[in-house]
Amino acid sequence: MNTKRLVIVGCGKLAEIVADALINGILPDYQLVGVLSRTKEKAEAIANKIEKADSDYTCQVCSSLDELLALKPDYLVESASPAALRELALPALKNGTSLVVLSIGALANRAFYQDVEQTARENSQRVHIVSGATGGFDVLRTASLMGKTRVSFDTEKGPNSLKGTSVYDEALQTEKRKVFEGNAQEAIALFPTKVNVAVAASLASVGPEDIQVSVTSTPDFVGDDHRIEVRNEQVHAVIDVYSQTAQIAGWSVVNTLRNISLPIVF
Ligand SMILES: NC(=O)C1=CN([C@@H]2O[C@H](COP(=O)(O)OP(=O)(O)OC[C@H]3O[C@@H](n4cnc5c(N)ncnc54)[C@H](OP(=O)(O)O)[C@@H]3O)[C@@H](O)[C@H]2O)C=CC1
Ligand SMILES: O=C([O-])CC(=O)C(=O)O
Numbered sequence: 001m002n003t004k005r006l007v008i009v010g011c012g013k014l015a016e017i018v019a020d021a022l023i024n025g026i027l028p029d030y031q032l033v034g035v036l037s038r039t040k041e042k043a044e045a046i047a048n049k050i051e052k053a054d055s056d057y058t059c060q061v062c063s064s065l066d067e068l069l070a071l072k073p074d075y076l077v078e079s080a081s082p083a084a085l086r087e088l089a090l091p092a093l094k095n096g097t098s099l100v101v102l103s104i105g106a107l108a109n110r111a112f113y114q115d116v117e118q119t120a121r122e123n124s125q126r127v128h129i130v131s132g133a134t135g136g137f138d139v140l141r142t143a144s145l146m147g148k149t150r151v152s153f154d155t156e157k158g159p160n161s162l163k164g165t166s167v168y169d170e171a172l173q174t175e176k177r178k179v180f181e182g183n184a185q186e187a188i189a190l191f192p193t194k195v196n197v198a199v200a201a202s203l204a205s206v207g208p209e210d211i212q213v214s215v216t217s218t219p220d221f222v223g224d225d226h227r228i229e230v231r232n233e234q235v236h237a238v239i240d241v242y243s244q245t246a247q248i249a250g251w252s253v254v255n256t257l258r259n260i261s262l263p264i265v266f
Pocket of ligand 1: 014037042081083103134193194197
């Protein structure tokens with residue numbers, strides 16, 4: 001077996017799903033050799049889990065990206081924030097470390113996207129954009145290759161998940177309202193940690209400037225519903241994923257890591 005050295009940056013809710021999958025034997029081809037988080041205790045919590053599972057290796061709690069990259073990981077899972085992805089992507093790729101990324105919003109910036117693409121190519125590494133809280137990237141990519149394609153991305157959320165953003169007001173607690181219409185670049189600028197999915201779907205198809213995005217707030221709505229519609233001359237597809245929590249996004253990292261290492265992939 002060719003064991004791959006894995007590290008995680010951002011030790012929150014989604015990282016924990018990946019660590020649990022390792023401990024539960026769902027990722028047999030990986031060793032989690034290092035973790036880094038803004039709050040060190042969160043990284044320690046994950047490293048302790050690995051240690052308690054009686055692994056025959058050590059998971060190092062790191063204090064800086066340099067320390068983490070010195071572990072020479074094959075793969076880095078980014079489950080931190082778009083700002084973190086902006087900081088770590090190029091150094092990691094230059095270090096010979098491929099990326100599995102959740103905070104895809106950072107890649108809506110065309111110049112950054114091109115730098116990442118070129119650096120990955122020059123260093124023979126890859127950047128895996130996970131399906132996260134949505135899916136259907138296969139049909140999005142395939143339909144877009146066929147010719148002129150239109151793609152829309154409509155999200156429904158509860159008002160509480162919009163608190164702290166400029167579109168929030170108390171009336172949303174009782175009134176259903178479309179609070180945003182625009183493209184994915186505008187959406188991620190307004191909601192920096194809430195519409196990574198829309199940027200991911202746009203990158204898989206027509207690009208962040210050309211996808212039509214809307215966000216609707218519905219009183220008492222629990223979870224998120226992301227509905228993607230793709231149309232070209234021959235194809236009409238709808239991908240509609242409801243999830244009660246964001247856990248599916250953590251599981252999509254697990255699925256991507258499995259696809260990287262297994263002989264038969266989907
Ligand atoms: N693509 C998709 O479909 C989805 C993507 N996401 C994205 O995934 C990411 C992780 O989500 P989730 O696990 O729910 O979030 P959490 O807030 O639970 O965890 C994020 C962790 O990352 C840490 N962190 C933040 N910035 C940095 C940094 N610069 N360097 C190191 N660590 C950092 C936080 O530290 P601290 O404890 O100090 O806050 C926290 O421990 C987010 O960016 C989120 O927007 C989420 C859902 C779906
Ligand atoms: O969890 C979700 O539905 C979407 C989300 O946070 C993101 O795309 O960043």
